Each structure stands twice: as structure tokens, then as C-alpha cells.
Amino acid sequence: MGYVAVTAGEEIIERAEQLFEKQRLDEDEELAVGQIDGQLGRLTGQAMSEGGLYAPRLAALAVKQAQGDTVEAAFLLRAYRSTLERFDESTTVEPSEMIASRRVSPAFKDVPGGQILGATKDYTQRLLDFDLFDGDTTDPTADWDIDDEGEPEELTNVTELLREEGLLHAPEEATVDEPTDTTRESVTHPPARDAVLQELARGETGAVTALGYSALRGYGQVHPTLAEVRVGRLPVRIDHPYTGEAVTVTHTEVTESEAVVPVYEKRADPQFAFGYGLTFGRNERKAIGMTVLDASIQLDSEAEPAENPEFVLDTIDGMDSFGFIEHLKLPHYVTFQSILDRIRSIRERQRAGDESKVRADEQPAEPPTQGASDDD
């Protein structure tokens, strides 16, 4: 059987898996799922956001199993979620209900509810902290004198202030009662905005950042002013099956971002456009990137990648890009043989100086390798 270049059965697959599992083990204590959840929240947040499943404990498990590969972890979550029964659908919550642990508004110095810096390293110098080699379990906030501040204040969204003044274009009213569910109904183009937002919310963090950045970099017209970026907890409510009343069943940590975009030249009544971003977990970069992309896509233009909904949605999903990029590792013997046949045939024809060629005296200097179709 030596004539098939790669032959492998289940045994080889199993051994490969065993080798991979071995990489997780080392001299030190095994990393506990709880530690990943507690100490590597950015990883689990990213996995939950891209996986479209809010489940911190499962996300920590997925991150552990994937050895820190967040896209792989998101993939594990999605594959698992797709097998689960849907018990219920939660009711819509207003973002103003958010219990914010962080809130910055770059648009105004003073905003109702105030700026809340919260936990951030935005303004910390990026120096390696060698103390962490040995670990440091002292709580730097231990001696803080904290008042019991009572009920958290409801924060008025900055965009609401602008809308009251008529400065900000309002989102179009939903034309359907139930939003599309892109996990149950594949996206067709042109996509409705609900489908766009869902796909962006589950988009791969790096892709959302890069495409959002492309618009700022000049490949697009959107250069937004952020109305606010907030991190906090939103309630998940369902209607009680017996009483019919909404009951809060849990909370999710989300990052939300809203922006105003000065694109108003064509309007009879000049108004700002807007962009919106929301993602599970703490991921400000992705939420802002999503905001830029939402605003860009609303321009619906083919002129720039970030403004073309088809381009953005076709490239933003981590599961899609991860799988297809990595599938190139699979055998391509058949298709490659087919390509070899074409290039050889064309080269033979050129050497023979075929009469049917119109430009017989203008042979290309290079063999037409890049012309041979090799896309599969």
C-alpha cells in the first residue's frame, strides 16, 4: 500500500490526538478550568463571543482543551451548542439597564451617569512585570475604603441625548416581529441588518479589528466618534411559562459600543449616521471594530471592503476562515493532477507553436502558470 502517499486509519488519528493531549501536560500542576475562567477571562470572553454561546465554565473547558487557541475554543462551543435543545427565547432588554463596571464617553466630557474608568490597563505602561514569574496573590485593592453605594445608577445612553435633539439618525424600525437567526437560516445577500449584526457579533476578533481598522485607515468613509463604550452586565429574561411574567434567569457580561458618524452630506435634514457593537465578554476592541463595521455596512457600497456587506460577512467568521484556510492541508492529489494536466498541455501547445493562436509571434516570456486554474 506504499503507493498512496498518506494512508492512515483510526489508529493514527488516535495517536495524533494522544500526542496533542500530551502537550498539555508538564511538570507543573494541571491548569484548572476554574483558573482559566477566573484568571484568563479575556480568552474565555473571546471564545464565548465568537462561539455565540454565553457559558463561562464551558468556555474555560474549551480554552483548556484547545490549549489556548480561541478560535478552536469558539468552534468547540459552537459545535456543542448546535446539538442542544432550545428551551426558550429571552425577551429583549434595553442596554440602558446595564449595570456598568466601566463606561467611557469620548464624545462628551460630562455625561449623565459620569465616566467610569473601571478596571483597565489602557493607561498603564506596557512593561513586563517580572514579579508575576513568582506569582503575587496580594490584593492591591484590599485596603480600599469602599462606601456601600446602594443601587447602581441607570446610565442614559449618550446616543439617546443626540437622538432627542434630532442629530442622530434613528435605526430603521424592524419590519419583522422575530429577528432572523443566522445560526438557523443561512445568510443570503443582500443581508438584512439583524443578520449583519448577528454575524458581526460572532465575528472573529482579529478579523473584526482588521476590517474595522481598514475603514479608519482610509479604505472607507467612516471615522466615527464613539458616543460610549461600556462593559457591564445585562439581565437575561424569559417569560415565565405559567405566569407569563418576565423573570430574570441570569446575567451576561457584555461589551457595548456606540458611535456617531458624520456622514450627512446627502440628507435633506442633516443628521449623523451611527454604528453599534455588542459582544459577549470583555472585548472592547471587537465591540468598537463591530461599531465601525456596522456603520460602514450601512453605507452599502462596493467601493471599499468594509462598506461592502457581502465582503465583510463572507470573511468575518472565524469558523469559516479557520476551516477553509486549514483545509489546504488536506490531500489535493486529484485536483493537483488535473492542474498538472492543464499546464503540461498548454506548454506542449506553446512549444508546438500552435497555429490557432492569434498572437503566434507574441509568446509570453513566462509559462502561464498563474493562469492555470487551481482554485478548489
Added chain:
Amino acid sequence: MTDHTTTDDAPSDDRSFDDSAPDGGMPVSTASVDAALESLDDDGLTGYNYAYLDEHTKREVRRSMLKAVAIPGHQVPYASRPMPLARGWGTGGIQASLSLLGPEDRFKVIDQGADESVNAANIRRLAETTAEVETTTDTTDADLIQSRHRIPEEVLTAGQRLVLQVPITDALRKVDPSDAANRRRHAHKNYGKMWVHLYENVVEYGEINIASRYPTMVAGRYLMDPSPIPRWDVPKLDDADHLTVLAAGREARIYAVPPHTAVEPLAFEDRDFTVERFPEQACHACGSTDTYLVEVSEESADEDGFETRYACNDSSFCRKRRENPELPKDHHLDREGVDWGPETPDGDASTAQRGGSE
């Protein structure tokens, strides 16, 4: 969260056949949450549905297939589920297969012609663990064949179903990346741009240079991407006895070539569609000269450099040929001389290319 859900037993395993039933809003036993969570600690796939996907999903996939069969060559969108395989690794194919498989079926999986390939083995393993089907490597023995980029050398018959894995669903993607624009072209049967592509191919190279994924008209109506099967295999789809389902997971489209449907590769009257040529070559293992071959480089006998040898790509048929070099491709049928593409009786004249003549 369990405090607020009810303990009523919902018909979760025996869902009604009312397809319009919403997915949510139905009170469901908390026991199934626990079962699902408990399954995390198990080794196997306890807690998962028969054939992995839930029945509702499988029914939905089958409905898309029926629509695809009703409109041959037309791409039907379906809600491609995340699978425990990576996108691009056969997730569309496995969803189609798992939706079709029943416990009585024998399942064959091939990847680039080989049952032994790692990815084929992985897909086979998933079907074995979740659907408890029997698997086989013998083409003639299989009820359902999932394949990546090949149609077997042995003639497929009326009872058999072939599922081809599809990376890129639209033949027009070669000439325009926009799905929206291409959907309009399909609706209008407007394939001028593809024809210009072929015309300019001949202008530039003297012949059409498309290797695999050869654009093909189905039932005279829709232009289809037959998946990256080699050109060698395309004529086998024409007026076939078997059903071919083409399924893409990443792009979430299903399309089909029903039995006895006209399938015609695009070409000019005076610049024929041609299949891959293997001039003067035979499989070094079984001696076949009428099969699709692939090159393998091996260290030469005198250990001085490498030599190129050719081998059958369909490893299962090659094994049979090594036992019986005269075995025809229609050996398992009660009729002879069946047209099954290149090098078979009544195969298209233009496809008989052995020897390299044109």
C-alpha cells in the same frame, strides 16, 4: 436558571411532525439539561442525538435536498450547522450524509479517491459513533458514499446515493466574487460572462485551461460547480443511474443532480471539453490504463534521485484490479458496456484521450 423552568416532560425526543413548531418557547424538562451537562464527563457521545444532528435539523436538510432534486443544479440555502469537524473539511457532506443515513445503511467515505485518508477515516468514525452504521470500502457494497473530489471508478447504480463535498458552490465565482450578482445571473440564465471566460482562455492558451471544478450545465438550465472532481469524472454525472447530492457546509448550500439528468460541461463545438490525459501510463500497482491516475514520486531503485510513477487514485478499485486485472468497471451489473465516463463504452468520443492524442 432551573428555578424558572418547569419540570413538565416535554416531547423532546418524539417531536411532533409539525415543522412550523418554533424552536423555543416550549417548556422542557430540566433533566435534559443535566443529561447534556453530564455527557461532558463521558467518553463517548452519550447525550448526543442519533446521527449527531437533531431530528428537526436532519428533516430540514432533507427538505433542502428535495428542493435541490426538484430544481437540478440550483443552489438551495440551508442552515448549515456547526459540526465537530472544521469548515472546509466536509461539514456539508457529513450533514447531508447524517441526514440520509439510517441504521440499515452501509456507508463509504473517500477523500481524494482513498478510503484510507485521515480525513475520510475521521468522517467515517463520526458516522460510526453517532449513527451506528456499518462502513465499507467497497464501492459496490455501499448504500451511501461521501466523497471529496472523486466519483468512484466503479459504476454507481440506481439505489446508491453519492454525496460530494463542496468547497465553493458557484461556478460563476471564477468570473465574479459577488454572490448577489451571481444569483441574479442564475435566475436569468445569464452565463455570458462565463462563456467569455472560456473564449478568452482559448485566445490566450489555445485551449480551455480549467482543471477541476469544471463549469457544467445541468438539465439545460443551471450552471453548476460540480465540486473539484477532475474533468475525468464530470461525464459520469450525465444521465447517471444514481443520485448525486452536493453539499457545502461553510457556504451553506445544497444542490443535486438527480438520476437521468442531462449534465453537459461548457465547451465550444470546435474546442471540445477534454479530460485529463495520462499518455502511455498505467497504474504501477494493478496495470490499469482506464482509470484516473495520480503521480507519485519515489526514490528510484538505484537510490539516485527520484522517479515518477503513476498509481490508481481510486484505491479500493485498484485493490480489486490487482486480484483481477480484467475486472470491468460495470462488473457488478447484470448488463455490460455501461457508459461511465472516459475509457468506457459509449463514453463521449472527446473524452477518450488515453495516449495523449487530441
Added chain:
Amino acid sequence: MTLLEAENLQTRYGPGCSQCIASTGDGAGTNQCPHCDTVVACAEADLGVEAGEVLGIVGESGSGKSSLAELLALERDEDATTAGEVRYAGHDGNLLDVDYETRHALRTGEIALVHQHIRDGLNLEFTGGGNVAEKLLSAGNRSYEDVRDRVRTLFEATEIPLARMDDPASTYSGGMQRRVQIARALATDPDLIVLDEPTTGLDVSVQARVLDMFRRVQREEGVAAIVVSHDLSVVRLLADRTLVMRHGRIVESGLTDRVMEDPHHEYTQTLINSVI
């Protein structure tokens, strides 16, 4: 023989109201309805084209001539509301009501449009020859050599250097691109060609050569044409009969020589005087 006959053609942009027609046009001095802001791009247009004849439509920009030409060339603008009737030799019923397939077949075989803007009419990524070939291939021609021969003949007829046939159309000069569009329009031996502003973007010497070429080919092929232009000299050179449009209405029509020598409508007189 009458090839095409149109009656009461209308194109408007906007909601429309019962007073639109009465409140627009030459008498009203505007094409925008004061009651509902609808733009009545053209209305109340009747015309006919004989086989082999060239009909000119002249007017300033915004006069409605391009809207009228688009209707006659079966070009559909999804933002516009259209009405009226076009009867065409050998076809039953109103051409404006035909389904997509019939319209596509007519536009591939019998009625060709040469767009004002090159990008609407040509695919600049294709070779020049490919652009012409597309028409033949869309019409069902499946012989490569026949297509090549026909493309060569058309390149010769429209005076494009054969050596450039297989170069991308994006590398062609403006004049050559216009010629390729005309070659493409002629490819399937249509009965009628609609030319929308054929001189746009060309400098004067190139304009003259393209128009001369078109006049020769049009006579050789015996194809009827509708030539739309803001430029009286273009219409004077090509058209047997001429319509003058203003504010969405035809204000004068007649043999080209008569319209030019003895204009009846005040607006036509101004147009002619301003040129001379």
C-alpha cells in the same frame, strides 16, 4: 415598413399625482410637478422608426431624451415608473410589458444599446474582442472559430486595429472603446441600435471619425438607429428625421433638414442659433 412605433411613453421619478402631466412640460416650463415634486422625465411621447432609418432625438440635458432612449432600448431603471406602449415589428403586444427572458432575447438579438458611459456598456476587464464575443455567445453561438471570425469582421468594419483584439478593453483609447461598443451592438445583426450621446468623452477629431464610421456601417448593414444627443451637429450628420425635446416633451419633429432649416418651435430656433 415601420419597425417600431411608440405611443404615449412616460417615465417619471416620484410618487406621481393626478396633476403631474398637466403641470409639467413645455407650457409649464418645468419637468417637476409642483404638487408632488415628481420629476416627469418624459411624457406624451409618440414616435415611429422605419426600417433602416435614423431618428435623431435632440435636447439639452434634463430634457428627457435619455429617458426616452432607455425606454426604447428596453433598459429598465428600477427607480422609475414607466408607462406607454411600444410596438415592434414581428412581436405581439407591448414591448414594455415583456418578461425578462423575452427582453433579454430582444436585447441580445434585435435591439442594441450603445451606452453613453463606457462602463455601462463594456466590461473593461475583458479583452476588446471578448466584449464583442459576449454578445455572440449570449445569443447561443457555440463555435469558437465562427465567433472569432465574426469578431474580426466587426473589428475591421468599425476600424479597430486587429492587433489589439485580444488586449484588455481597459487599455483601449476612448475612441476605440466607443468603436468596440458599436461593434458589440452590431454583433448579432440587430434591426435597431440606440446610441445614447455617442460623442461623450471623445475629442473633436475622434468624434468625427467615429460618427463617419457609424454612418457608413449603418448604411451598409441597413440597420435602423435612434441617435440621442445634446449636440445638433451629431444629429444633423446622422439623422433622417429629428425630434426636439424640452421639459420632458417632444416639442418639434420632422425631417432633419426641415427642422434645421426651418425650425417652427421657438426653442428649436434658439438651439440652432446658439450653435451657429
